[in-house]
Amino acid sequence: xxxxxxxxxxxxxxxxxxxxxxxxxxxxxxxxxxxxxxxxxxxxxxxxxxxxxxxxxxxxxxxxxxxxxxxxxxxxxxxxxxxxxxxxxxxxxxxxxxxxxxxxxxxxxxxxxxxxxxx
Amino acid sequence: xxxxxxxxxxxxxxxxxxxxxxxxxxxxxxxxxxxxxxxxxxxxxxxxxxxxxxxxxxxxxxxxxxxxxxxxxxxxxxxxxxxxxxxxxxxxxxxxxxxxxxxxxxxxxxxxxxxxxxxxxxxxxxxxxxxxxxxxxxxxxxxxxxxxxxxxxxxxxxxxxxxxxxxxxxxxxxxxxxxxxxxxxxxxxxxxxxxxxxxxxxxxxxxxxxxxxxxxxxxxxxxxxxxxxxxxxxxxxxxxxxxxxxxxxxxxxxxxxxxxxxxxxxxxxxxxxxxxxxxxxxxxxxxxxxxxxxxxxxxxxxxxxxxxxxxxxxxxxxxxxxxxxxxxxxxxxxxxxxxxxxxxxxxxxxxxxxxxxxxxxxxxxxxxxxxxxxxxxxxxxxxxxxxxxxxxxxxxxxxxxxxxxxxxxxxxxxxxxxxxxxxxxxxxxxxxxxxxxxxxxxxxxxxxxxxxxxxxxxxxxxxxxxxxxxxxxxxxxxxxxxxxxxxxxxxxxxxxxxxxxxxxxxxxxxxxxxxxxxxxxxxxxxxxx
Numbered sequence: 001x002x003x004x005x006x007x008x009x010x011x012x013x014x015x016x017x018x019x020x021x022x023x024x025x026x027x028x029x030x031x032x033x034x035x036x037x038x039x040x041x042x043x044x045x046x047x048x049x050x051x052x053x054x055x056x057x058x059x060x061x062x063x064x065x066x067x068x069x070x071x072x073x074x075x076x077x078x079x080x081x082x083x084x085x086x087x088x089x090x091x092x093x094x095x096x097x098x099x100x101x102x103x104x105x106x107x108x109x110x111x112x113x114x115x116x117x118x119x
Numbered sequence: 120x121x122x123x124x125x126x127x128x129x130x131x132x133x134x135x136x137x138x139x140x141x142x143x144x145x146x147x148x149x150x151x152x153x154x155x156x157x158x159x160x161x162x163x164x165x166x167x168x169x170x171x172x173x174x175x176x177x178x179x180x181x182x183x184x185x186x187x188x189x190x191x192x193x194x195x196x197x198x199x200x201x202x203x204x205x206x207x208x209x210x211x212x213x214x215x216x217x218x219x220x221x222x223x224x225x226x227x228x229x230x231x232x233x234x235x236x237x238x239x240x241x242x243x244x245x246x247x248x249x250x251x252x253x254x255x256x257x258x259x260x261x262x263x264x265x266x267x268x269x270x271x272x273x274x275x276x277x278x279x280x281x282x283x284x285x286x287x288x289x290x291x292x293x294x295x296x297x298x299x300x301x302x303x304x305x306x307x308x309x310x311x312x313x314x315x316x317x318x319x320x321x322x323x324x325x326x327x328x329x330x331x332x333x334x335x336x337x338x339x340x341x342x343x344x345x346x347x348x349x350x351x352x353x354x355x356x357x358x359x360x361x362x363x364x365x366x367x368x369x370x371x372x373x374x375x376x377x378x379x380x381x382x383x384x385x386x387x388x389x390x391x392x393x394x395x396x397x398x399x400x401x402x403x404x405x406x407x408x409x410x411x412x413x414x415x416x417x418x419x420x421x422x423x424x425x426x427x428x429x430x431x432x433x434x435x436x437x438x439x440x441x442x443x444x445x446x447x448x449x450x451x452x453x454x455x456x457x458x459x460x461x462x463x464x465x466x467x468x469x470x471x472x473x474x475x476x477x478x479x480x481x482x483x484x485x486x487x488x489x490x491x492x493x494x495x496x497x498x499x500x501x502x503x504x505x506x507x508x509x510x511x512x513x514x515x516x517x518x519x520x521x522x523x524x525x526x527x528x529x530x531x532x533x534x535x536x537x538x539x540x541x542x543x544x545x546x547x548x549x550x551x552x553x554x555x556x557x558x559x560x561x562x563x564x565x566x567x568x569x570x571x572x573x574x575x576x577x578x579x580x581x582x583x584x585x586x587x588x589x590x591x592x593x594x595x596x597x598x599x600x601x602x603x604x605x606x607x608x609x610x611x612x613x614x615x616x617x618x619x620x621x622x623x624x625x626x627x628x629x630x631x632x633x634x635x636x637x638x639x640x641x642x643x644x645x646x647x648x
Contacts, residue, residue, distance in 0.1 A: 012335055012379055013386055019339035081386065106389040107343075 002118055003027045005046035007037040007063060008079065009055045017050065017079075020107040021114065034058025038066045046074060048098075048117060050110075053080035053088055061088065064095045075117050077101060079110070147249060148256055155242060159207050162254060165245060169230035170210035172217075174199035176224045183224065188213040203230050323371075330366065330375040337361035338379070342394050350397045358402065370407075377404050381429050399430045409435045417447045424453040428460055436462050443469050452481050459488045466499040467515075476510040485514075486521065493522055501527055504534055509542065516545040520552035528555055535561050540568070544576040551580040559586040566592045575608055582612030590617045594624055607636050614640060 004026045008014035011032070018028045029044045031037050033056040041049065041063075049067055053060035064076055075098035080088070089100055099113050149155040159165070172189060179199060184191050189201040204210035217225045229241040236244070248254045287293065341350060341361060359367065366372045377399075384395045399405055409432065411423025420442070427435045439461075442454035451473070458469055470477070470485065477485075492498055500522070503515025519527050535546045535558070543565060550558050562585055565577035574596070581589035593613045597606060610633070614621040625637045639645050 010382075010386075011331060012338070012383055015335040016339050016342065016383075019343060023343065103386045104388040106387065106391060108389070 001025065001027045002047045003029070003044060004048045004050060004114070005037070005040050005044055006030045007032075007034070007040075007049065007051040007055060007060075009033060009052065016107055017110060020111050024111055024115070026114070032056075034063055037063050038070075041067055041070055041074075045071070048114060049074055049076045050079055050114075051076065053078060053092075061091055061095070064092060064097060068095055077110070077113065077117070079103065079105065147246060152238070155245070158256075159245070160211070161256065163207050164205055165248065165254060167232050168241070168244065169203040169205055169233070170207060171203045171228050171230060172201040172210075172214045172225040173228040174224065175226050176222070179224065183217060186213075200228065201225075203233075326371065327375050330372050331379065333363070333366060333372075334376055334379050338383070341398060342391055345394070347390065347393050347397050350394055350401055353401055362402075373402075373404060373407055376402065377407065377426065380404070381426060384429055396430055400432075405430065405432050405435075408432060409438065412438050412442065417450055420447075421449045421453050424450070424457050428453070428457040431461060433461050440469070444473055444475070446475070448475075448478070448481075451475060452484060455481075456484060456488055459485065459492060463496065466497065466502070468499055468502045470514070471502045471506045471511060473511060474507055476508050477514050478510075482514050482517070486518070489518065489522070500524060501530055504530065509539070512538070512542060513545050516542065516549050520549035523553065525553060528553070528558075532558055532561070536564070540570045540573045543573055547573075547576040547580040551583045554584055556584045556586075559584065559589060563588050563592055566596070571605075575605070578608055578612045582615035585612070585616045587617070590620050594620070597624070603632065603636075606632065607639075610636050611640055 004021055006014050006017055006021075006028055008017070008030070009032050014030050014032070018030050021028050029040055029046070031040050035057045037049075037051065037055070038058060040046070049063070051060045051063050055063075058066075060078055060080065064078070067074055067076060076096075077099045078089075078092045078097050079101050081103035092100060098117050101110055101113065149158045159170075172191075174183065174191060176183075179191075183189075184199065191199040191201050193199055201214070204213065214225055214227075227238070229236045229238070231240065231244050245254070345353075362372075362376075380395050380399055384392055387395065408423050408426035408430070411419050411426070412435070414420050414423070424439065424442070426432075427439065436458060439454050439457050442450050443458065445451045445454065455469060455473075467489070489498060493500070500515060500518055503511055503518065506512045506515060516531065518524070519531060531546055531549065535543060538546070547562065547565060549555075550562070559581075562577050562580050565573050566581065566589060568574055568577070578593060578596070581593065585593075590613060593609050593616070597609050597613070600606075601609070610621070610625075613624065625633060
């Protein structure tokens with residue numbers, strides 16, 4: 001079973017994403033801040049990371065930096081309401097993220113993108 | 120220095136006046152030798168001061184010389200001096216018999232710090248002690264007999280001045296105590312209030328977290344496992360299966376649910392939005408949002424309007440319509456924004472009817488909505504030209520330029536000559552933005568106005584859409600020698616309008632200022648500065 005780490009401070013959004021991904025048969029772990037996120041990357045050893053950009057303690061870009069050093073092959077999907085912030089998107093892509101989903105988003109669309117990455 | 124001295128003097132005088140006391144005992148309690156001796160008698164003893172007698176008689180009697188209480192001895196200068204007494208009474212009693220005799224046999228003599236001193240020196244010493252408050256007037260102690268002591272022991276002690284009366288008689292003490300008491304009560308009150316508020320907020324927050332955790336699960340199931348139709352056909356019993364009846368009946372729970380649904384609605388897209396809206400109505404949360412419009416608090420009304428806008432509650436529009444001319448700025452702005460967003464029938468006539476002026480913030484807010492709205496339906500922009508107040512008409516002229524409504528230029532051209540100067544300026548800006556070359560007559564008329572602001576706006580418009588007449592008027596204006604700033608505007612627009620006339624004008628005029636402006640305008644780096 002593929003493991004997905006969800007780093008998102010909005011409980012409702014993260015729960016919806018978790019619910020949708022569980023339906024597709026993935027094992028998920030939900031954390032609400034950057035510190036917990038970096039710890040979970042080492043302990044949970046996910047096959048995919050879904051992270052928001054604006055999260056407490058460490059932002060999404062810092063998470064990507066950490067994941068690149070710790071687990072260079074783990075794909076990352078960035079989920080953020082900062083869709084219009086071109087600089088962040090570019091930085092995330094330069095760091096090698098697999099996908100970028102701007103909010104508002106459709107969880108079904110996210111599930112399809114996850115499937116595509118694992119394929 | 121002088122100032123400081125005066126300040127000190129004022130302070131000193133004030134202190135003396137206020138405290139009603141001086142820093143030394145001003146007057147002496149004795150005036151002559153008799154009163155001085157009376158004073159010494161009262162004092163009985165004076166620090167470092169002793170009494171003795173000196174024999175003044177040339178032939179003192181053996182009785183005197185052998186007086187056992189005086190014990191005269193002869194000093195180096197051959198003067199008989201008695202022994203020294205520390206107590207006045209002992210001293211006086213010892214020499215009383217000789218002092219009362221008619222002829223002067225002995226006279227008082229003194230020792231200060233064991234040094235022989237005469238009457239004047241003794242008086243100076245006592246004077247100093249008195250002034251320095253080292254000695255005070257002592258009163259004779261009453262002789263208390265044993266009987267009196269027994270009687271006194273039988274009567275219980277009762278203070279003459281009780282503290283209570285003393286406290287109330289001292290207004291300064293009352294004042295200070297009151298101030299300290301007031302601050303103490305206030306501080307305690309504030310701390311208690313803060314603890315209460317914090318406690319209540321923490322309680323509400325904790326409750327909200329519990330509600331939120333109760334909401335997350337059911338919402339996920341409803342959104343992912345039910346279709347919009349299924350949500351619409353949910354019965355009350357089914358709803359209570361998702362949300363516990365006990366909590367669902369609480370208004371606080373419903374408010375948390377409203378906030379969560381609205382928050383999700385902002386972050387979700389596609390069919391999720393429709394499901395959320397269906398659920399909002401099914402749970403009768405729309406009734407709470409609509410009810411908020413009747414509140415007397417403007418913040419609650421505005422929240423209600425935002426919720427109606429977010430959840431597309433079109434059935435509330437008639438009530439929203441009534442709020443468009445509210446005296447509250449936020450209610451007014453939000454209700455119009457909601458109407459423009461939701462209503463298919465509503466156009467800009469709603470704004471036209473407003474009696475309150477439009478702020479720049481409101482204009483920006485409406486523009487954001489109108490930008491999308493004018494593509495979908497007719498917004499009746501021209502109705503704003505007939506607006507009740509000037510700000511609405513000005514907003515209408517601005518919109519023509521911002522939305523590129525060339526079809527309204529004819530109407531604008533008819534209106535332009537009749538309106539006030541401030542409106543003419545806005546129309547000129549619109550002509551400039553769109554690039555209306557047919558209105559040069561109006562621009563030229565404005566260039567000849569007495570209102571300098573209108574002339575400047577016309578000059579700027581002429582640079583874009585002026586004609587040869589405009590260029591000639593600009594040269595006329597330049598010849599009138601306006602200030603530096605105006606000269607620069609006129610020259611810049613003359614250059615934009617007719618390059619050859621500009622060059623000819625600059626070449627014929629031998630003006631230092633003109634050459635400076637010319638150099639500035641032609642410099643590619645400074646052109647836009």
